[in-house]
Amino acid sequence: NAGVTQTPKFQVLKTGQSMTLQCAQDMNHNSMYWYRQDPGMGLRLIYYSASEGTTDKGEVPNGYNVSRLNKREFSLRLESAAPSQTSVYFCATRGATNEKLFFGSGTQLSVL
């Protein structure tokens, strides 16, 4: 039982390049989230998906797009990476509104 799996674990991009961060969960949860974590800033919500087929913006959505491919998978895409997007990205899932989040191990992204 893997829980929440994120790929890749590390990535270095040049400014302007694009990439997709992948997230898959085997917990049969409806809700999935993408956060970024920067030093001193805490976790900030980028996008979330309440259920398959729906997505909504979080606190810092600019420069990102998401796809809820099916119940298991929720991907985050950077169309034109910028140095300001250098961060650690976490995917998380939750079964119900008042329950805890389960996090993946994160993707460390550097944009040069």
Added chain:
Amino acid sequence: SQKIEQNSEALNIQEGKTATLTCNYTNYSPAYLQWYRQDPGRGPVFLLLIRENEKEKRKERLKVTFDTTLKQSLFHITASQPADSATYLCALAPYKLIFGAGTRLAVHP
């Protein structure tokens, strides 16, 4: 705007003592509050949830209080151990969880 504040400075304590971490919030009335632990290079892991109508919640050596009048939660670790060293995050909101920046705890032998 909604704001969550946790002590940005690291908390250093001696093994065996009680660690107390603070989470203050403004411009929000959360239905519940959660605490997470995060180790370096890892994702946060859930520890405790406390609802607005609960004053206190305990789990083994952990205790959380929630004062909706003061808009504050306190997180206590009793009989602390070096293995408790980590960053602790508080989070608010019934749906779109809003996280504080976290407080790093270092427990020294």
